[in-house]
Amino acid sequence: MKQMSHLDDDDVPSTPGKFKIDKSPYFHRSTRSLPKLAFWSLLFLGFIFIFFYRSPSSPSPVSSDPSRRSLRTYSWGGPAWEKRVRSSARVRTRRGVSVLVTGAAGFVGTHVSSALKRRGDGVLGLDNFNDYYDPSLKRARQALLERSGIFVVEGDINDAALLRKLFEVVPFTHVMHLAAQAGVRYAMENPSSYVHSNIAGFVNLLEVCKSANPQPAIVWASSSSVYGLNTKVPFSEKDRTDQPASLYAATKKAGEEIAHTYNHIYGLSLTGLRFFTVYGPWGRPDMAYFFFTKDILRGKAISVFEGANHGTVARDFTYIDDIVKGCLGALDTAEKSTGSGGKKRGAAQLRVFNLGNTSPVPVTHLVSILERLLKVKAKRNIMKLPRNGDVQFTHANISSAQRELGYKPTTDLQTGLKKFARWYLGYYKGGKKAAS
Numbered sequence: 001m002k003q004m005s006h007l008d009d010d011d012v013p014s015t016p017g018k019f020k021i022d023k024s025p026y027f028h029r030s031t032r033s034l035p036k037l038a039f040w041s042l043l044f045l046g047f048i049f050i051f052f053y054r055s056p057s058s059p060s061p062v063s064s065d066p067s068r069r070s071l072r073t074y075s076w077g078g079p080a081w082e083k084r085v086r087s088s089a090r091v092r093t094r095r096g097v098s099v100l101v102t103g104a105a106g107f108v109g110t111h112v113s114s115a116l117k118r119r120g121d122g123v124l125g126l127d128n129f130n131d132y133y134d135p136s137l138k139r140a141r142q143a144l145l146e147r148s149g150i151f152v153v154e155g156d157i158n159d160a161a162l163l164r165k166l167f168e169v170v171p172f173t174h175v176m177h178l179a180a181q182a183g184v185r186y187a188m189e190n191p192s193s194y195v196h197s198n199i200a201g202f203v204n205l206l207e208v209c210k211s212a213n214p215q216p217a218i219v220w221a222s223s224s225s226v227y228g229l230n231t232k233v234p235f236s237e238k239d240r241t242d243q244p245a246s247l248y249a250a251t252k253k254a255g256e257e258i259a260h261t262y263n264h265i266y267g268l269s270l271t272g273l274r275f276f277t278v279y280g281p282w283g284r285p286d287m288a289y290f291f292f293t294k295d296i297l298r299g300k301a302i303s304v305f306e307g308a309n310h311g312t313v314a315r316d317f318t319y320i321d322d323i324v325k326g327c328l329g330a331l332d333t334a335e336k337s338t339g340s341g342g343k344k345r346g347a348a349q350l351r352v353f354n355l356g357n358t359s360p361v362p363v364t365h366l367v368s369i370l371e372r373l374l375k376v377k378a379k380r381n382i383m384k385l386p387r388n389g390d391v392q393f394t395h396a397n398i399s400s401a402q403r404e405l406g407y408k409p410t411t412d413l414q415t416g417l418k419k420f421a422r423w424y425l426g427y428y429k430g431g432k433k434a435a436s
């Protein structure tokens, strides 16, 4: 078993002189204190043992600095572990593919993994189970995946040794890269977590993919937030994306530039998907539709943002099942990477697509739909849109995804929220066991 630990060599005494026996006070004591000494030594050794050999299923306590969350102890490796990895990634149909899904215990990751497995593809999940939001929801999603035969490896995309090992065990044809630090507003609280996951983690993954043989094709999650302060709508992939309004958006934009580089130098086939405010069952508790539901049910006031001069704040809310179809379309049309041994043999595919719903809905309307579905009147606090990274409006032009991926969203917000509310009430026992 290989263990990664946040402990480094500094914790081990390096100067033998610290323990020079001739200076030890114990040596001048009477032999009666020896049993006492033996007792305390054993206790000390016991603590050391417990500290180093904790069970793999109980990772070390989360660091108080959330940007260092991923430096927990993960345990992986060994014949039994490799067998699980291989079995989960085994393709079960003739034309199936084997996909490594990063962020598999996340919202989109869980849905995409299940859909791939259902149609007979091999799927291996990877997730660091960080506590950006309630990890028990991630564990519940993991349990769901495990019931359909998907193993979710616990580890971080920054762990190069783990990623290399996974590619050694399984020659993945595709990577669906969904692991990321999400959320627009949280970037002001914890900026380094965005750099850690969305930039450093992405580069680490691409480094391993570029050296893998064969190289996989990669589909990854960008974001509608790259359109930033643009005012021309609907947003098209041809529009400028050089004025992000949040650090989150800036890291996703950086990801698109990094993808360009790895495609150009190493021949990696890369497809970025700009998701537009994805919602649905098993969703993310940090998103407005989710915590509005929780607060409305508890009778707690919600802050509903509006633009300058009472301007409408709206989103092109996109239902999860539509997004899954877009992801599968991207995987199915991804061409092979063209490199080997870290060198490219020819030009490789490089794409970026909007995956939205093409019908923006004001946030006030989203609240009204929730009120009807939950049969509770919301206590609305209308507030000016804070300057914390939010943009006022999003609207996707999806003609490119329609043409090349066969992407065609079919779920309107009312229908999608109905499915979300049904799931929420069931999962949280009618809202009594509230989401944390």
Ligand SMILES: O=C(O)[C@H]1O[C@H](OP(=O)(O)OP(=O)(O)OC[C@H]2O[C@@H](n3ccc(=O)[nH]c3=O)[C@H](O)[C@@H]2O)[C@H](O)[C@@H](O)[C@@H]1O
Pocket: 182, 183, 184, 222, 223, 224, 225, 275, 276, 277, 278, 286, 287, 288, 289, 302, 303, 304, 305, 313, 314, 315, 363, 390, 391, 392
């Ligand atoms: O489309 C995207 O690319 C992004 O979509 C969401 O970001 P956002 O659209 O801001 O979604 P929410 O945080 O759920 O906000 C939805 C709407 O509710 C508004 N809102 C949010 C919070 C609040 O307290 N009140 C409020 O009115 C926001 O201004 C926004 O218009 C996700 O959180 C991002 O991870 C994702 O990348």
